[in-house]
Amino acid sequence: MAGILVAVFWAILVSFLAVVLVRLAQTLRATTKLVADVTDQAVPLLADASATVRSAQTQLDKVDAIASDVQEVTSNASALSTTVASTFGGPLVKVAAFGYGVRQALGRRTAPEPEPEPARGRGSRRTVIVGRTVPSARGRRRERRNARGQKD
Numbered sequence: 001m002a003g004i005l006v007a008v009f010w011a012i013l014v015s016f017l018a019v020v021l022v023r024l025a026q027t028l029r030a031t032t033k034l035v036a037d038v039t040d041q042a043v044p045l046l047a048d049a050s051a052t053v054r055s056a057q058t059q060l061d062k063v064d065a066i067a068s069d070v071q072e073v074t075s076n077a078s079a080l081s082t083t084v085a086s087t088f089g090g091p092l093v094k095v096a097a098f099g100y101g102v103r104q105a106l107g108r109r110t111a112p113e114p115e116p117e118p119a120r121g122r123g124s125r126r127t128v129i130v131g132r133t134v135p136s137a138r139g140r141r142r143e144r145r146n147a148r149g150q151k152d
Helices: 002-110
Strands: 127-129 132-134
Touching: none
Parallel strands: none
Antiparallel strands: 127 132
């Protein structure tokens, strides 16, 4: 009877182990299939990623070339503006000043100068000749005042 009991337990143990091994084999097959599917999908993804990185590197090289060209153009424009300012700046200022002087001279020649109001205080002496006010010999200096009445 002991031999039969041992044989029955042994058969149950072997059956249990067989079920476990069958399930383990199914799990290994599913894992193998999953790894194969991931590999099949990962290889094209990696190739696409590699192509994208190469394309991005090409575009960055182009942008770098454009940026260096822009920097060169900027420095050339700065040098050109400096050259133009030094070459034409002085003569243009002189021509503008001459034109302003001519306009002022012609304006004074055609329109009589309005009589200034007599100033009060020291150094404001004026001589009156036949109803006309003549400024003092010390020189005439007009004081400009802003909108608030303060001197500029």
